[in-house]
Amino acid sequence: MKGYRQGDVFLKKIEAIPKEATKKPNTILARGEATGHVHEVIGDAELYERDGTLYLRVRSSVELRHQEHGTIALSRGAYEVGIQREYTPKGWNRVVD
Amino acid sequence: MSSIRPEAQAIIDRLKAVDQEKPYTLDAARIERAFADHLKALAQPCRPVQFIGGLGAARDAVWSASWDAARGAAWDAARGAAWGEAMGAAWSVARGAGIANSLYDHPKYQGFRAMWMPFVDAFEAGLFVYWITQAKVIAVPRPLFRFRGEQLHGDGMPAVAYPNGERNYFWRGVRIPEEWGGVHSEHWRPEWLLAAKNAEHRRVLIQGLGYHRIMAALPNTLIHSQDGMELREITQIVDVEPIRLLKVVCPSTGFAHVLRVPTGVDTCEEARRTTFPWPDVEIMKET
Numbered sequence: 001m002k003g004y005r006q007g008d009v010f011l012k013k014i015e016a017i018p019k020e021a022t023k024k025p026n027t028i029l030a031r032g033e034a035t036g037h038v039h040e041v042i043g044d045a046e047l048y049e050r051d052g053t054l055y056l057r058v059r060s061s062v063e064l065r066h067q068e069h070g071t072i073a074l075s076r077g078a079y080e081v082g083i084q085r086e087y088t089p090k091g092w093n094r095v096v097d
Numbered sequence: 098m099s100s101i102r103p104e105a106q107a108i109i110d111r112l113k114a115v116d117q118e119k120p121y122t123l124d125a126a127r128i129e130r131a132f133a134d135h136l137k138a139l140a141q142p143c144r145p146v147q148f149i150g151g152l153g154a155a156r157d158a159v160w161s162a163s164w165d166a167a168r169g170a171a172w173d174a175a176r177g178a179a180w181g182e183a184m185g186a187a188w189s190v191a192r193g194a195g196i197a198n199s200l201y202d203h204p205k206y207q208g209f210r211a212m213w214m215p216f217v218d219a220f221e222a223g224l225f226v227y228w229i230t231q232a233k234v235i236a237v238p239r240p241l242f243r244f245r246g247e248q249l250h251g252d253g254m255p256a257v258a259y260p261n262g263e264r265n266y267f268w269r270g271v272r273i274p275e276e277w278g279g280v281h282s283e284h285w286r287p288e289w290l291l292a293a294k295n296a297e298h299r300r301v302l303i304q305g306l307g308y309h310r311i312m313a314a315l316p317n318t319l320i321h322s323q324d325g326m327e328l329r330e331i332t333q334i335v336d337v338e339p340i341r342l343l344k345v346v347c348p349s350t351g352f353a354h355v356l357r358v359p360t361g362v363d364t365c366e367e368a369r370r371t372t373f374p375w376p377d378v379e380i381m382k383e384t
Binding site for chain 2: 001002003004005006007008010012032033034035068069070071072082083084085086087088089095096097
């Protein structure tokens, strides 16, 4: 399985987006609470959500951009979005920035 | 190639000439005239302008005003009006500049111009954000901003200070807790690293204090180091189990970050992998 990473945002290629996923109005994968910076997909792509998990459909080549991190080119296909996590004795938490 | 028309450039120049680091300057009468002109251009009835000296207080007032107007409607609608519909004066000025630059030959240009140009005056007169509710306009005067380069920044002092005493603290563009922001960075405390929940706050603490200074102050053991990463265990008992920390360096920014990892991992790369949402995925590109 292959994937990409931009800061605390990860993407992995998947076969298909779950049918029950609903379309989001933008293509922002994550937003920093402290900085307001965003991980945003620019180009012909759609973002979906199901049970708190984001899925990205890229229709042609697009770019994943961020104010501080380097741009990542993404090819056509379906992706699942994941966020870096951090250990606590009570379990794993998503990294919040 | 696009070019900026003289009228749009004149607006941009007026915007840039406003010194946002100067103490409060508010010309209430000029702002009231600007709103009267804006509403007239929209063919809307004029309404009084209420000035509120802080963003939080203004949101509360908008919530009340919207709730009064929307009595009987969903509570969320009123709350949404308070939190979602604030208009920035600078944004409104930018809209005026955009219209002046690109719609100058539109048949309704003069109408558009009459709607948005009053905000150039209002911005110069000290308007920061505003809400137009059914009964009144709620306006927040521009707070005092402190910048370091282009980033909001105050060391031991607020980077954003409203006339009513509301304060926001920023360190090189990152909003930080008041408990940190009110203290000069020379007096920040290394142990804050262990309590901070926000990864960007930890990064700021490392940048402000220095990673080595923090580690020199916290009793710890170096478990492993590799390619700029460090895996350390804090030997001071501050949690139900020992705290094992991984230091990594961002390939894009060069900033050091620290993440807590399980006590069972003994190498940096193994520890790094535990922080991935899918530890087995092969990362093709990382920035």
